[in-house]
Every structure is written in C-alpha cells, then in structure tokens.
Amino acid sequence: MWCSEGVVCHHTGSFGESARGIAEHPELGLASQLHLSPQGVYTICGVGIAWHAGEGEYPGLPDNAANQYTIGIEAANGGGSPGKPHRFGWPDAQYDAYVRGVAAILRPLGQPASHAIGHKEWAGAAQGKWDPGAIDMNIFRADVARVMGGVNPTEGDSAMALEETFKNYKGDTVTLGTAVRYMDQYVNEIREQLGGPTPFKGWAQLGGRTVVDALAVIGEKLGIEGFVTPQHATVIATPAAAGGEAHAPGGAQ
Incomplete structure (x- = not known):
C-alpha cells in the first residue's frame, strides 16, 4: 500500500543525472517519482512506490517506511558543498522550481510545509546522507509555506522570474x-x-482630435459610408437603440 504524507527532497550528486537514470535505476528500479533538472524542469519518472528514502526516521512517519508514505524528488545537482551557505551551488531556476513543486504537491494533499523533508533529516543518522546538499531545510520549508500561502518564496524570486x-x-x-x-x-x-500626447486629449495639429476622431471627421466629410463623427456616433447609439428617431443635437457637425 502507498499513500503520500509528504515529500522527501534529494539531490542526485551530479548535474548530469537524467530522468531515465532515476526511472530505471539498475539496483532500485524506480528511484524517485520525480526528476528535477538544473533548468527547473520536472519529469515524472514513475508512479506508486519509489525506492528513494531507505532506512531512517522522522516525526510523523513510521520508521524505515518513508518510501510507502512519501513522494521523492531527485534534483540533478551536485549538492553544493557541506557547510556552505543556503542555496550554494543551486541554480535559481532549479531552487525556485523545487520550492514551487513541493508546494504544489503538499497543497492538494492537505499537508503543511513541515511535511517537506530533507533526505538528510530522514536518513542522515541511519545512512549518512546529506542531500539535498547546501539547502537549509528550515529556510526551504519557510519558502514552501510562503508559496502555499500565495506569496513569493524570497525577495529574489521577482528578479528570477524576470530572467x-x-x-x-x-x-x-x-x-x-x-x-x-x-x-x-x-x-x-x-x-x-x-x-495624443499625455494626458491624451488629442493632437493640436488635428484640431485637438485623436487620430480616430480625425479620421472619422475626414471620412464623414468625404461621404464614406459608415464614417461618422463622435457626436453622430453617440446619437446613433442611444435614441435609435431605444426605438426613437435619432437627431443630432444642434444640427450635423
């Protein structure tokens, strides 16, 4: 039986790891449900249980059974370096997609951002894992929570989006x-x-008219069918629509 209670976040150890390598791991089979490229693109590697977590423990999950209760995301990344600052070695596009992807999974499941779990938090003691590398999971979860609440994860995200x-x-x-x-x-x-120039009251060289109004006057003077001045257009659109006879106030212009 498999049900999702959260997401376990991993990195592959190299930027070049492919989605196929995750989907068809030579020893594990399906090694994670999702692959995340350095460019921030997700690929679905498979559905159902994926063998990504291994032995470990985390509050709210049965010991050594995270595979049966979580979705795994493998980000193609070297991880940065132990002891480096948050997001060291993580491209903006990839980190942003990681945050938003986890939020998109947790929200419909009705799970809070606290259910975003670093593999190092699950398997660090049991397996010596350190993924997802130089990502501070407390900051990551705060970013996920802000996205789930409809707020951009960090001040830098607006700049990232524009790039x-x-x-x-x-x-x-x-x-x-x-x-x-x-x-x-x-x-x-x-x-x-x-x-016309700001504040858009028309062009002086067109008698204070806009380009459209000037064309309407010219067309009406030339007798081109359908060309009417703004005054005539208003009259045509109002009394006639009510079933009455249309008359231009003050005569034709």
Whole structure:
C-alpha cells in the first residue's frame, strides 16, 4: 500500500543525472517519482512506490517506511558543498522550481510545509546522507509555506522570474523582463499615437482630435459610408437603440 504524507527532497550528486537514470535505476528500479533538472524542469519518472528514502526516521512517519508514505524528488545537482551557505551551488531556476513543486504537491494533499523533508533529516543518522546538499531545510520549508500561502518564496524570486526565458512570436529567445519592458513601451507609444500626447486629449495639429476622431471627421466629410463623427456616433447609439428617431443635437457637425 502507498499513500503520500509528504515529500522527501534529494539531490542526485551530479548535474548530469537524467530522468531515465532515476526511472530505471539498475539496483532500485524506480528511484524517485520525480526528476528535477538544473533548468527547473520536472519529469515524472514513475508512479506508486519509489525506492528513494531507505532506512531512517522522522516525526510523523513510521520508521524505515518513508518510501510507502512519501513522494521523492531527485534534483540533478551536485549538492553544493557541506557547510556552505543556503542555496550554494543551486541554480535559481532549479531552487525556485523545487520550492514551487513541493508546494504544489503538499497543497492538494492537505499537508503543511513541515511535511517537506530533507533526505538528510530522514536518513542522515541511519545512512549518512546529506542531500539535498547546501539547502537549509528550515529556510526551504519557510519558502514552501510562503508559496502555499500565495506569496513569493524570497525577495529574489521577482528578479528570477524576470530572467526566465521564452520564445517570442519570431522564434527569438527573450527574457520575461525584456518582453515586459517592450510591452510597456509599445503600449504607451500606441496609446499616445491614437489619443495624443499625455494626458491624451488629442493632437493640436488635428484640431485637438485623436487620430480616430480625425479620421472619422475626414471620412464623414468625404461621404464614406459608415464614417461618422463622435457626436453622430453617440446619437446613433442611444435614441435609435431605444426605438426613437435619432437627431443630432444642434444640427450635423
């Protein structure tokens, strides 16, 4: 029988470990349910019991039975180095995905962030494990708790998100921050071109009209069907819609 009470966090010992290597471990078989790449990409390696935890103990779990009660995540990482500061040797994208992935697992299970367990906390005494390396599990759990509460895990996450990349419509790889900057610039440029300079009351060279209003006046004067001035457009849209006869106040403009 298998049920999930939490997540055990591991690192593989190398950045190059593949998801297939976790899914088809030569001795264990399925060595963890999830593989996490250095780029922050998860791969499902298998479902059901995975043989990731081994012997150990942790409050709330039966001794030597974490495999039957937890989901294992193997992060492809060298671990950093013993005694180094929190997150040493962990790429931002990978750490951020680790936090968010654990939160995404625990939330629907109805489990708190305290059910994020470092393999070193489970198997340190029994097996001498130190994974997930240079990750302070107390800080990690606090980050998970903040994500579960809808708050970014650390102050640096906003900057990390802006550095994430994607392919734009041209197929070019750009960062989110670059895209947001140009979107803001172009939207404001378009708004000013259509409405006039700030505060968008129209262009002096168009008689105080916006580009759209100026085109409407020109089109109406030329007798182009469907072109009406703003005053006429308002009249057409109101009394006529109520079933009455539309008249332009003060005569046609």
